[in-house]
Amino acid sequence: MNIFVDLALPPGALAQLQAGTTGHQLLFAHTPASSVLSRPEPDPQLARAEIAFGQPDPVAIAGASALKWIHISSSGITRYDHPEFRALMAERNVAVSNSAGVYCEACAVHVLSFLLAQARNLPLALRSPLPNGAPAWNALRQASSTLRGETVLILGYGAIGRCLAPMLALLGMDVIAFRRHPQGDESVPVVTEKELAPAWQRARHLINILPDNAQTRGFFDAARFAALPPGAIFYNIGRGTTVDQAALGEALRSGRLHAAWLDVTDPEPLPQDHPLRRQPNCFITPHVAGGQPDEYQALVRHFLDNLQRFVHQRPLVDRVI
Secondary structure (H helix, E strand, O other): OEEEEEEOOOHHHHHHHHHHOOOOEEEEEEEEEOOOOOOOOOOHHHHHOOEEEEOOOHHHHHOOOOOOEEEEOOOOOHHHOOHHHHHHHHHHOOEEEOOHHHHHHHHHHHHHHHHHHHHOOHHHHOOOOOOOOOHHHHHHHHHOOOOOOOEEEEEOOOHHHHHHHHHHHHOOOEEEEEOOOOOOOOOOOEEOHHHHHHHHHHOOEEEEOOOOOOOOOOOEOHHHHHOOOOOEEEEEOOOHHHEOHHHHHHHHHHOOEEEEEEOOOOOOOOOOOOHHHHOOOEEEOOOOOOOOOOHHHHHHHHHHHHHHHHHOOOOOOOEOO
16 A cells, blocks of 8 residues: 655654555655644645555645545644544545554653642752751741642543543542543543533642644633632643633732643743743743653554554554544
8 A cells, every 4th residue: 555654754763664564655745744733735645645644734635535544643633623524534434543642651741740840849949959947948848748639630531631540540639530522431530511610610730631623722711710729730731722821821820820830832832921931830841741762663653553453454543533
């Protein structure tokens, strides 16, 4: 089969892909995708492909009648997550899978690091050369917590949420997940839109893993931040577009939110003069939650595993459409 690839792979991962696709024809994009957030360029080679691996242009996909399977090289599928695209893929019987399994553990560890850093007051402790026994030293110690017994609400219970929930449970946290359409296989209590308000009002920690789509953009607005218990903490490793950042800044300034930890913003990167960067209780990492030493090799391994599944007509891992 012809496999269209628009990833800029390093040499090791490229050799791995070539070795694992022996017997198939690789069609490399003339302009590889520079980022999962950048707009992909149409490429005429896609029209010849039965399989696409990477971030193919949705408009070009519509004209690629030979396609049978698309494997997205990211966990998020923002550019493909709308009713028209889903309907087209269903009509043409094209399977779509993503790479959530590659990134779920790294993202879960990243947000866990956020929670632990907040619980142990690391931003303050790391810059506080306080003498043992001083009043401020005692205050810092007493302000540090273990997270045991605290309620955490995870919004978006996909691959990352499933990986994260057991980590939080081991710390003794009370874990609740929000999911619009529960599947029945969740390992923690799940609330839907109807039951969200009570869980929201008791959450000390709010973890956003929502994707970016028409239903989630601006989900975290002024009204939702105002409904949180005073002193709640907000963490975002989902998408920046799901948050009204002016409302987030106001919630931080007013004290309604004790702190915010963000790996994603809107736009990215967030300008250096953005008000959130001046908030002393807002901590921002530059969209690195999924980072890992062998990221591209892991992406290729995930694709090659699914390629074998596709060839032998077995269920795909991380199928999203």
